[in-house]
Amino acid sequence: MVLLRDARLSGAIAAARAARVASRLLRAGGGSTVPGVVARRVDPYVLQALSERLPRGAVAVTGTNGKTTTARMAGAILRAAGVRTVSNFTGANLVTGVTAALVADSDLAGRPAAEMGLFEVDEASVPRVASETRLRLLAVLNLFRDQLDRYGELTHTAKVIASAFGHLPPGAAVLLNADDPLVASLGRSAARPLYYGVDEPALDTGRLQHVADSKDCPLCGAPLSYSAVYMGHVGVYRCGRCGFGRPEPAYRARRVRLQGARGTTFVLSGPAGEREVRLQLPGLYNVYNALAAAAVAGEAGAGMEHVVRGLEGFGGAFGRVERVRAGDREVFLLLIKNPVGFNEILRTFIAGGDARHVLIVINDKDADGRDVSWLWDVDLEMLAAARDRGLLSEMQPIMAGGLRAEDMAVRLKYAGLPVGEVVPGCDQALRRALNTTPPGETLYVLPTYTAMLEIRRALSEMGYTHPFWEDR
Amino acid sequence: MKLTIHHLYADMMNLYGDRGNVLSIKKRCEWRGIPVEVVDVGVGEPIRPTGCDVFLFGGGQDREQALLAGDLAGKKGAELRAIVEDGGVVLGVCGGYQLMGHSYETPEGEKLPGIGVFDLHTEPRRPGEERLIGNVLVRVELGGESRELVGFENHGGRTYLGDVEPLGTVLYGHGNNGRDGTEGARRLNAYGTYLHGSLLPKNPWFTDHLILSALRRVDDSFELEPLDDTLERRAFEAMASRLRGRGGS
Numbered sequence: 001m002v003l004l005r006d007a008r009l010s011g012a013i014a015a016a017r018a019a020r021v022a023s024r025l026l027r028a029g030g031g032s033t034v035p036g037v038v039a040r041r042v043d044p045y046v047l048q049a050l051s052e053r054l055p056r057g058a059v060a061v062t063g064t065n066g067k068t069t070t071a072r073m074a075g076a077i078l079r080a081a082g083v084r085t086v087s088n089f090t091g092a093n094l095v096t097g098v099t100a101a102l103v104a105d106s107d108l109a110g111r112p113a114a115e116m117g118l119f120e121v122d123e124a125s126v127p128r129v130a131s132e133t134r135l136r137l138l139a140v141l142n143l144f145r146d147q148l149d150r151y152g153e154l155t156h157t158a159k160v161i162a163s164a165f166g167h168l169p170p171g172a173a174v175l176l177n178a179d180d181p182l183v184a185s186l187g188r189s190a191a192r193p194l195y196y197g198v199d200e201p202a203l204d205t206g207r208l209q210h211v212a213d214s215k216d217c218p219l220c221g222a223p224l225s226y227s228a229v230y231m232g233h234v235g236v237y238r239c240g241r242c243g244f245g246r247p248e249p250a251y252r253a254r255r256v257r258l259q260g261a262r263g264t265t266f267v268l269s270g271p272a273g274e275r276e277v278r279l280q281l282p283g284l285y286n287v288y289n290a291l292a293a294a295a296v297a298g299e300a301g302a303g304m305e306h307v308v309r310g311l312e313g314f315g316g317a318f319g320r321v322e323r324v325r326a327g328d329r330e331v332f333l334l335l336i337k338n339p340v341g342f343n344e345i346l347r348t349f350i351a352g353g354d355a356r357h358v359l360i361v362i363n364d365k366d367a368d369g370r371d372v373s374w375l376w377d378v379d380l381e382m383l384a385a386a387r388d389r390g391l392l393s394e395m396q397p398i399m400a401g402g403l404r405a406e407d408m409a410v411r412l413k414y415a416g417l418p419v420g421e422v423v424p425g426c427d428q429a430l431r432r433a434l435n436t437t438p439p440g441e442t443l444y445v446l447p448t449y450t451a452m453l454e455i456r457r458a459l460s461e462m463g464y465t466h467p468f469w470e471d472r
Numbered sequence: 473m474k475l476t477i478h479h480l481y482a483d484m485m486n487l488y489g490d491r492g493n494v495l496s497i498k499k500r501c502e503w504r505g506i507p508v509e510v511v512d513v514g515v516g517e518p519i520r521p522t523g524c525d526v527f528l529f530g531g532g533q534d535r536e537q538a539l540l541a542g543d544l545a546g547k548k549g550a551e552l553r554a555i556v557e558d559g560g561v562v563l564g565v566c567g568g569y570q571l572m573g574h575s576y577e578t579p580e581g582e583k584l585p586g587i588g589v590f591d592l593h594t595e596p597r598r599p600g601e602e603r604l605i606g607n608v609l610v611r612v613e614l615g616g617e618s619r620e621l622v623g624f625e626n627h628g629g630r631t632y633l634g635d636v637e638p639l640g641t642v643l644y645g646h647g648n649n650g651r652d653g654t655e656g657a658r659r660l661n662a663y664g665t666y667l668h669g670s671l672l673p674k675n676p677w678f679t680d681h682l683i684l685s686a687l688r689r690v691d692d693s694f695e696l697e698p699l700d701d702t703l704e705r706r707a708f709e710a711m712a713s714r715l716r717g718r719g720g721s
Binding site: 153155215216221370371372373374375376377404405406407409410411413414415416419422424 | 488495539624626668673704706710
């Protein structure tokens with residue numbers, strides 16, 4: 001029986017390899033999911049079998065925003081600590097993508113090269129992945145409105161994630177963002193909850209943004225009162241009726257200083273001590289990602305030294321924040337997925353004050369969310385107000401591109417911002433924007449997910465970067 | 473003459489970019505020099521009409537919808553009914569539209585009472601039925617003219633009209649229930665629809681219709697200056713031609 005089991009596993013790995021080669025030869029993309037589908041067809045237990053052979057088990061990272069960045073940051077820390085990890089490709093975050101990653105990392109005898117799995121997992125796929133892998137930790141970053149047309153409602157998403165807790169092995173931790181009330185409330189269903197959060201009164205925006213999704217107590221429905229609101233519904237809160245409140249974080253960030261589009265510093269404290277961290281990435285949302293990554297790696301045994309080295313050396317996950325040299329110009333790619341992330345990027349523009357050339361590229365394919373009404377929840381009025389105060393005097397009229405270029409242009413108009421060229425399509429919009437950016441200057445491109453893929457491809461065709469499956 | 477936008481339950485019913493509808497009315501007044509004020513009306517807060525008003529009632533999650541159904545069942549529902557009967561301008565979108573009918577039944581089987589200004593009711597989707605999601609193109613006959621609206625719908629509930637006129641007929645998309653080809657409802661100056669996206673920015677003629685209806689309650693000879701709607705028309709046309717071209721998406 002054991003032999004038969006192994007033969008089947010080897011067959012699955014061999015078939016997956018063939019599928020990966022074929023899909024690359026056919027230029028069908030990165031081959032990041034198909035091998036997983038093929039392997040599971042040959043051996044439905046392939047993921048279970050391989051994940052049991054990871055000596056340090058696996059970690060899954062889920063949530064609306066920051067999955068890829070957090071998993072990549074944790075990988076950088078663990079690499080600094082000498083731990084070999086295996087991760088799934090960007091965007092391939094269903095059970096097939098996780099399978100494909102582990103299969104690609106294993107030899108024909110079914111032995112993974114990595115010691116630990118570090119997977120980003122789509123919210124809806126968490127129960128499935130948890131039931132097939134031996135998770136030592138499940139991290140839930142945040143729950144924002146994102147692609148509601150696919151997943152239904154936020155409270156439902158929270159329930160789906162909680163339903164995975166039963167699959168966790170004894171002793172496994174659930175890492176939760178203390179500052180997101182809905183996420184923090186999941187701690188009540190977890191055997192070993194662990195929290196992280198930000199303590200920085202200076203970042204209080206003083207108001208719940210238009211995009212705040214869960215302003216009511218997730219337990220009793222009464223309105224929450226906030227002593228600080230950092231972004232969206234994320235902050236320091238308490239329910240006056242039932243007493244539910246922000247749990248005490250084990251990992252926290254203090255003295256957070258946002259320094260424009262190019263970096264952030266903060267003081268990280270955790271069970272292993274306290275250190276200052278200089279992130280190369282902009283925005284408070286990346287401080288949250290770094291905190292979660294520090295907690296993931298810290299719980300896996302990485303020391304403070306490695307945490308700091310890993311985080312400070314981290315230059316950004318594919319397409320999330322990326323700088324590409326385009327001849328004598330620079331392209332700064334900043335992925336936008338939903339209003340909260342978009343707002344944070346606008347905040348970095350205002351803090352930096354030096355952005356001149358901006359192109360926003362909106363697509364409405366499945367992976368972007370087909371409904372673009374979220375653009376109206378983005379606080380572009382904040383950018384217009386900053387401009388009126390003379391803070392962004394250098395900024396040229398903002399260009400719009402993508403399948404929904406016209407919707408974006410209307411949004412800009414109603415925010416009171418000057419509208420630049422409106423160019424439907426991604427490729428064409430990028431070329432026009434590069435043409436209007438003088439040599440020596442930076443073009444900021446804010447694309448949605450599939451627009452980012454198209455922009456990346458267009459840059460690659462111009463000879464400015466590499467296709468993403470070569471870039472791990 | 474000042475126009476007041478009453479944004480009902482602004483803090484709870486803002487799921488699908490309803491803020492775009494508020495901004496659209498506000499900006500199109502400001503650009504014409506018409507003074508305009510936005511008032512958020514929350515749970516437990518009274519409605520204070522000024523005589524020249526637009527009431528906006530947006531969409532929310534089921535949880536929020538249940539929380540405010542109680543508030544509507546009291547004095548506020550009666551006030552809104554009186555406003556509609558008096559010819560007041562009201563726009564309900566998605567969840568707000570559903571609560572303007574007699575009742576809305578949640579997928580869990582809880583029946584929430586509406587304010588009943590439209591003779592319609594909303595049933596939950598049955599097991600095996602999909603949510604009705606996608607871009608929509610609707611034909612609307614208004615003031616003797618035939619016009620079109622584009623928007624995006626996303627609803628599990630199926631709305632069935634009784635003795636009430638639909639807002640329009642579905643050219644592409646699902647509409648009220650995916651079966652009878654109707655979309656939304658209208659009565660006097662009250663409109664309900666499943667279209668968000670946001671609805672008003674890309675359909676400026678409808679925005680102007682709401683604004684003019686509100687202003688004419690005070691001055692029946694009021695006319696609106698035309699605005700440069702090049703960008704809005706481009707956005708409407710981009711989606712409308714995409715839908716006409718491939719039979720809906």
